[in-house]
Amino acid sequence: MKKNVNLQTMMYPAPAVVASAYDKEGKADACTLAFASMISHVPPSIIIGINHSAKRKTLEDIVERGEFVVGFPSMEHVTETDYLGLDSGHDVDKLERVGFTTTKAQKVNAPIINEFKVSLECRVTHMVDIGSHKQITGEIVNVQADEEILNDKDMILVEKLDPIIYDDVSYRYFSLGEEKAKAFNTGLKYRE
Amino acid sequence: MKKNVNLQTMMYPAPAVVASAYDKEGKADACTLAFASMISHVPPSIIIGINHSAKRKTLEDIVERGEFVVGFPSMEHVTETDYLGLDSGHDVDKLERVGFTTTKAQKVNAPIINEFKVSLECRVTHMVDIGSHKQITGEIVNVQADEEILNDKDMILVEKLDPIIYDDVSYRYFSLGEEKAKAFNTGLKYRE
Numbered sequence: 477m478k479k480n481v482n483l484q485t486m487m488y489p490a491p492a493v494v495a496s497a498y499d500k501e502g503k504a505d506a507c508t509l510a511f512a513s514m515i516s517h518v519p520p521s522i523i524i525g526i527n528h529s530a531k532r533k534t535l536e537d538i539v540e541r542g543e544f545v546v547g548f549p550s551m552e553h554v555t556e557t558d559y560l561g562l563d564s565g566h567d568v569d570k571l572e573r574v575g576f577t578t579t580k581a582q583k584v585n586a587p588i589i590n591e592f593k594v595s596l597e598c599r600v601t602h603m604v605d606i607g608s609h610k611q612i613t614g615e616i617v618n619v620q621a622d623e624e625i626l627n628d629k630d631m632i633l634v635e636k637l638d639p640i641i642y643d644d645v646s647y648r649y650f651s652l653g654e655e656k657a658k659a660f661n662t663g664l665k666y667r668e
Numbered sequence: 669m670k671k672n673v674n675l676q677t678m679m680y681p682a683p684a685v686v687a688s689a690y691d692k693e694g695k696a697d698a699c700t701l702a703f704a705s706m707i708s709h710v711p712p713s714i715i716i717g718i719n720h721s722a723k724r725k726t727l728e729d730i731v732e733r734g735e736f737v738v739g740f741p742s743m744e745h746v747t748e749t750d751y752l753g754l755d756s757g758h759d760v761d762k763l764e765r766v767g768f769t770t771t772k773a774q775k776v777n778a779p780i781i782n783e784f785k786v787s788l789e790c791r792v793t794h795m796v797d798i799g800s801h802k803q804i805t806g807e808i809v810n811v812q813a814d815e816e817i818l819n820d821k822d823m824i825l826v827e828k829l830d831p832i833i834y835d836d837v838s839y840r841y842f843s844l845g846e847e848k849a850k851a852f853n854t855g856l857k858y859r860e
Contacts, residue, residue: 478814480774484808485709487704487706488786488831489681489844490705491681511705512679514677523707523798527709556855558853558855582672602796602798606713611715615799619673619674620673623671630671641833646825649848649850653833653842653846654843655841657746660754660839663750664751
């Protein structure tokens with residue numbers, strides 16, 4: 477039996493990712509986001525949504541610089557990742573507080589968080605305000621990954637990344653479970 | 669040691685969701701998407717990306733109608749979900765082929781897939797072409813969920829939904845793993 481439930485934003489699954497950028501003085505800022513998705517294959521692009529009514533310092537940096545990095549935290553850093561979404565860079569140096577270090581990205585002027593095993597270097601290609609959030613589309617111009625999570629063909633293995641899955645309805649973090657099927661493959665049984 | 673890897677679109681985790689809409693004759697179409705995210709809390713909104721170079725029939729319907737549904741498949745339907753992304757509604761009645769049935773949504777003129785346990789009824793509020801894909805923002809105007817996945821406060825329990833996690837790098841589907849931490853909570857240890 478279906479019923480109407482609380483009208484709210486949700487996505488199953490949603491990620492917990494971290495956007496990072498430099499401020500006007502070149503200081504690295506970062507904030508955690510659950511509003512993030514792939515959005516175009518050609519050119520490779522992602523989209524993130526950041527609450528523009530919350531005066532997020534990282535958002536100001538991205539709008540100012542037009543360049544940012546999206547890092548994918550592993551579950552071992554769930555506590556640090558959660559904190560990066562709790563406080564504002566206007567009030568505290570969050571990266572210093574959690575003990576994270578940064579290195580300038582190769583293709584954009586934005587900070588890579590060294591502790592994260594996959595980072596996308598992005599250049600803003602489109603922005604629009606939708607309700608409480610700014611939609612920011614970024615073309616991915618470089619991908620950096622830790623060797624330890626790559627296979628022998630340099631392909632990222634998601635199970636080695638151990639990403640964080642976020643539930644915006646119950647406010648809980650979950651880990652990745654087991655591989656269940658091959659995509660563009662299991663469904664072939666329905667082809668005549 | 670970090671290294672540059674293949675420059676492609678990725679998100680960890682990414683979902684496998686199904687967009688559905690009616691065509692001009694009122695026939696239900698559906699296609700599987702991995703490009704989907706929450707994008708605004710107020711008003712509650714999601715964004716989806718659909719390849720507009722691939723002549724997706726469901727995309728044509730959404731552009732024509734301005735209304736659509738996003739359903740969240742459970743792992744029990746991974747094979748059906750995979751198939752809905754393989755063929756085109758221009759060539760075959762995919763919903764009929766996998767044995768899915770639909771009911772008209774309550775607040776929008778679009779089909780709910782009855783077999784999915786959570787469905788968002790959406791009205792298009794913004795569209796823009798970015799590269800190979802059309803970015804479509806939809807305001808969520810109603811949420812329908814199966815009673816069996818709700819707790820006693822009518823909150824959706826993601827572990828009962830058992831959503832499909834998709835990896836666009838290795839083309840594999842994964843299940844949800846274990847709950848690891850509470851959000852806006854575990855990070856409080858870094859506050860002074």
